[in-house]
Amino acid sequence: MGKQPNLYSFENVDTQLAPNLRKYILERQSEAFDRHGVFRIATSGGSLPKTLAKALLDPASGSSQDKFEFGRWEVFYADERCVPLDHDDSNHKLVKAEWIDKIPAELGQPKVFTINEKLIDDPQEMADEYEKTLVSVFASRDSVKLPLFDLILLGCGPDGHTCSLFPEHPLLRETDAWVLSIKDSPKPPPGRITLSLPVVLHGANIAFVATGGGKKEILKQIFETEAGAKLPCGLVNNGAGERVSWFCDTAATEGVGYPRRSSVI
Numbered sequence: 001m002g003k004q005p006n007l008y009s010f011e012n013v014d015t016q017l018a019p020n021l022r023k024y025i026l027e028r029q030s031e032a033f034d035r036h037g038v039f040r041i042a043t044s045g046g047s048l049p050k051t052l053a054k055a056l057l058d059p060a061s062g063s064s065q066d067k068f069e070f071g072r073w074e075v076f077y078a079d080e081r082c083v084p085l086d087h088d089d090s091n092h093k094l095v096k097a098e099w100i101d102k103i104p105a106e107l108g109q110p111k112v113f114t115i116n117e118k119l120i121d122d123p124q125e126m127a128d129e130y131e132k133t134l135v136s137v138f139a140s141r142d143s144v145k146l147p148l149f150d151l152i153l154l155g156c157g158p159d160g161h162t163c164s165l166f167p168e169h170p171l172l173r174e175t176d177a178w179v180l181s182i183k184d185s186p187k188p189p190p191g192r193i194t195l196s197l198p199v200v201l202h203g204a205n206i207a208f209v210a211t212g213g214g215k216k217e218i219l220k221q222i223f224e225t226e227a228g229a230k231l232p233c234g235l236v237n238n239g240a241g242e243r244v245s246w247f248c249d250t251a252a253t254e255g256v257g258y259p260r261r262s263s264v265i
């Protein structure tokens with residue numbers, strides 16, 4: 001498959017996709033610990049956190065010998081909605097409820113970098129402040145051109161959006177900023193912040209999770225058409241190639257002609 005993205009497709013989410021995603025993340029964790037002693041991830045909201053929880057927390061989905069060391073994790077948001085952190089639209093609220101709050105105490109607690117909810121009425125200010133947070137963690141912008149996440153976990157919207165980067169939106173042309181604001185998101189809520197495309201493409205590893213029949217038409221477009229290659233998810237595939245892995249179920253990949261794999265092992 002050379003430098004192309006990996007497309008994994010599993011019959012069952014609980015018994016196949018989740019254990020394979022678990023193995024993949026354990027490998028990324030181990031590489032990151034070897035590299036710099038911490039595991040820095042950026043995560044999305046939407047349908048991803050529920051599936052991710054099965055991979056991270058379900059004892060039936062992996063070997064007990066390989067454990068996540070959440071105490072050495074740093075968790076950032078690939079995108080966030082400009083709402084209070086306890087609002088139902090908040091990606092943080094969802095991620096916290098799905099898995100962060102369920103981590104057994106003995107596995108440690110991740111350091112989580114949320115938005116400043118005092119800035120919900122000013123998305124640009126919120127994006128600037130979140131970028132400063134990244135700068136403080138990933139070192140100064142002068143010496144680091146782009147932050148290097150060990151793993152970026154992404155969803156794929158039915159229109160091909162990922163993070164809060166929407167098809168044909170001018171934000172896709174951003175080349176300088178690390179964190180962008182959007183006031184006119186086509187999907188509610190309208191105010192959001194998002195990692196920029198260059199930051200996503202720079203990720204050491206990028207994993208999409210897309211499940212269910214509602215994703216099959218967009219996956220066909222992304223993997224098989226020129227127009228799909230220009231959608232945000234297609235741009236990630238083309239820009240990051242073999243560093244991209246898709247974790248899907250067969251309902252989502254039905255009819256997709258691109259070569260599929262059934263195990264990360």
Ligand SMILES: O=C1O[C@H](COP(=O)(O)O)[C@@H](O)[C@H](O)[C@H]1O
Nearest residue numbers: 044045046047048155156157163
């Ligand atoms: O609005 C958003 O949507 C995308 C995709 O969500 P999904 O429910 O179709 O998986 C999500 O990745 C992003 O974080 C979220 O803000």
